[in-house]
Amino acid sequence: MTMAKPAVVMNGVNKWYGAHQVLYDINLEIAEGERVAVCGPSGSGKSTMIRTINQLEPHQSGHILVDGKEVVPGMKRIDLIRSDVGMVFQHFNLFPHLSVLENLTIAPRTVRGMSKRAAEEQAMTLLERVRIPEQAHKYPGQLSGGQQQRVAIARSLCMSPRIMLFDEPTSALDPEMVREVLDVMVQLAREHMTMVVVTHEMDFAREVADRIVFMDAGRIVEINPPEKFFTDPDSQRTRDFLRRIRN
Numbered sequence: 001m002t003m004a005k006p007a008v009v010m011n012g013v014n015k016w017y018g019a020h021q022v023l024y025d026i027n028l029e030i031a032e033g034e035r036v037a038v039c040g041p042s043g044s045g046k047s048t049m050i051r052t053i054n055q056l057e058p059h060q061s062g063h064i065l066v067d068g069k070e071v072v073p074g075m076k077r078i079d080l081i082r083s084d085v086g087m088v089f090q091h092f093n094l095f096p097h098l099s100v101l102e103n104l105t106i107a108p109r110t111v112r113g114m115s116k117r118a119a120e121e122q123a124m125t126l127l128e129r130v131r132i133p134e135q136a137h138k139y140p141g142q143l144s145g146g147q148q149q150r151v152a153i154a155r156s157l158c159m160s161p162r163i164m165l166f167d168e169p170t171s172a173l174d175p176e177m178v179r180e181v182l183d184v185m186v187q188l189a190r191e192h193m194t195m196v197v198v199t200h201e202m203d204f205a206r207e208v209a210d211r212i213v214f215m216d217a218g219r220i221v222e223i224n225p226p227e228k229f230f231t232d233p234d235s236q237r238t239r240d241f242l243r244r245i246r247n
């Protein structure tokens with residue numbers, strides 16, 4: 001059996017904020033088309049780890065390869081956008097003064113040089129995919145949190161990413177809006193998008209993830225498929241963690 005090509009390789013990655021080390025010797029390979037959920041207690045380094053993949057946070061030692069190309073601290077953001085890594089944040093990060101359609105067309109037009117018409121056609125197709133084409137001419141402030149997050153997902157997809165990073169995409173949402181965003185992510189997973197998702201949504205992790213990475217105090221302490229993660233009686237840490245997030 002041939003292994004799928006790795007989409008992301010993290011090899012011995014360490015990161016400090018000043019004197020405070022927040023990532024310790026991170027080793028992780030993510031295959032093309034794989035869905036990885038990253039779980040762990042607050043402050044364990046989950047966000048920081050995925051933010052090093054697209055260099056929103058530089059690492060200080062070790063190697064990160066995206067699609068076989070080394071990601072080097074200090075490289076220009078534009079190169080990273082071109083390296084096809086999309087990111088969805090907890091707080092949507094849409095441009096508030098631009099309409100939904102403009103939010104979706106600005107990067108393809110300015111970074112990729114797409115014509116206005118082609119960018120708008122693509123944007124409408126993606127808004128249909130996230131099931132809100134009727135919101136195209138509204139502004140982010142006129143939308144619910146769930147709708148804004150779906151726009152944010154569509155905006156990332158406009159750049160045709162090969163890898164999507166999600167940083168707690170449902171944590172800022174009212175409970176009744178969580179499902180509509182998760183449904184869009186489940187759909188993406190079915191389409192074999194490579195996804196790395198920091199999440200506390202354990203049902204989602206169980207439903208969608210090929211592997212769950214569990215972090216604690218800046219270290220990866222467990223990498224397992226969901227069935228093992230949830231059932232392995234030896235995994236005291238997992239049981240402790242699940243108890244903590246249920247309380």
Ligand SMILES: Nc1ncnc2c1ncn2[C@@H]1O[C@H](COP(=O)(O)OP(=O)(O)OP(=O)(O)O)[C@@H](O)[C@H]1O
Pocket residue numbers: 017022040041042043044045046047048049
């Ligand atoms: N910009 C920053 N400057 C200094 N320290 C930071 C910064 N961002 C995060 N940290 C610290 O790095 C560590 C890891 O934080 P990180 O946000 O990656 O954890 P997390 O697991 O994603 O937490 P949460 O689930 O609460 O979002 C924490 O100790 C945090 O206080």
